[in-house]
Amino acid sequence: MTEFLTIGEPLVVLVAQEIDLPLEQVQHFTKYVAGAELNVAIGLARLGHQALYLSEVGDDPFGNFIIDEADKAGIDTSLLTKTLSAATGFYIKQNVSHGDPQVAYFRKNSAASQLTAFDIDSVSTDRIKIAHLSGIFPALSKTALETFKTLNTKLNADHVLTVFDTNLRPALWQDEEQMIQTINCLAKESQIILPGINEGEILTGSRSPEQIADFYLSQSELTHTVIVKLGAEGAFVKTKSSEPFMVRGFKVKKIVDTVGAGDGFAVGLESALLEGKSLHEAVVRACAVGALAVQNQGDNDGYPTPDQLREFYQRNGV
Numbered sequence: 001m002t003e004f005l006t007i008g009e010p011l012v013v014l015v016a017q018e019i020d021l022p023l024e025q026v027q028h029f030t031k032y033v034a035g036a037e038l039n040v041a042i043g044l045a046r047l048g049h050q051a052l053y054l055s056e057v058g059d060d061p062f063g064n065f066i067i068d069e070a071d072k073a074g075i076d077t078s079l080l081t082k083t084l085s086a087a088t089g090f091y092i093k094q095n096v097s098h099g100d101p102q103v104a105y106f107r108k109n110s111a112a113s114q115l116t117a118f119d120i121d122s123v124s125t126d127r128i129k130i131a132h133l134s135g136i137f138p139a140l141s142k143t144a145l146e147t148f149k150t151l152n153t154k155l156n157a158d159h160v161l162t163v164f165d166t167n168l169r170p171a172l173w174q175d176e177e178q179m180i181q182t183i184n185c186l187a188k189e190s191q192i193i194l195p196g197i198n199e200g201e202i203l204t205g206s207r208s209p210e211q212i213a214d215f216y217l218s219q220s221e222l223t224h225t226v227i228v229k230l231g232a233e234g235a236f237v238k239t240k241s242s243e244p245f246m247v248r249g250f251k252v253k254k255i256v257d258t259v260g261a262g263d264g265f266a267v268g269l270e271s272a273l274l275e276g277k278s279l280h281e282a283v284v285r286a287c288a289v290g291a292l293a294v295q296n297q298g299d300n301d302g303y304p305t306p307d308q309l310r311e312f313y314q315r316n317g318v
């Protein structure tokens, strides 16, 4: 039974093979599937969960590649359609020896950005337990924003646990003000909010994890939990009904690529909640999958199978 749903834009990412070169000088790239929400669906499926992914690709080789990879990953692709009227989005990513890589998007007017609220009509959400929403998809176009809101309303009507990853992508928004206002408004409709510390600062004006959490907890009746991602340091958690707590991050020997770590965090959290784990256990798993994610090149290659997660826990004394 499909227990998890996400909506987003699937992308192909072409990762530079040459290390530390500016993107314009790179000659060789390796192809992977990406897209924040698809990363999350892949991670959930790898941990044995039934993940339903709602989106659209173009009728082109990148679109075919994404559908094949999503099928291979074991994702339910019944709502991943093809359109003849737009192309699949992609991005290119630098390969860096340290720090965050430079990225360049090729996704304007992409197939996924053409989804409309009508595409939600046939979607049944009554069996879904957790839905992962992110701030990327609503930034793609006016219709994507409407589609997002329509789905969110349906999920709330069906009492699905909604997790919103703020996922700021300034390049996709008209300006910063519009991004902040829209994301904070959308956050009101979710139960769990997952801002990164830098995002929280942009969105709330405070760099204090507790103040960021308080901002989201006080602006909405629906929001009951805020988990502020602190990168290597771990995560700060505050709920409406219990004492706040911190979960320490795991030590990582070598960071290969930070892109996809936030999605990995969501994978750990949401998979554990689906398995009935406590919030504390779920955030520990979130930090674990985030730590595994940064040790690999593709966005989602480091996400673990259940065996790999067990092994990671043993090595780290969890």
Ligand code: KDG
Pocket (backbone or CB within 6 Å): 011, 034, 035, 036, 037, 039, 091, 136, 169, 259, 260, 261, 262, 263, 299
């Ligand atoms: O979180 C990983 C994403 O950043 C990457 O897959 C591309 O979806 C993407 C985006 O919009 O940045």
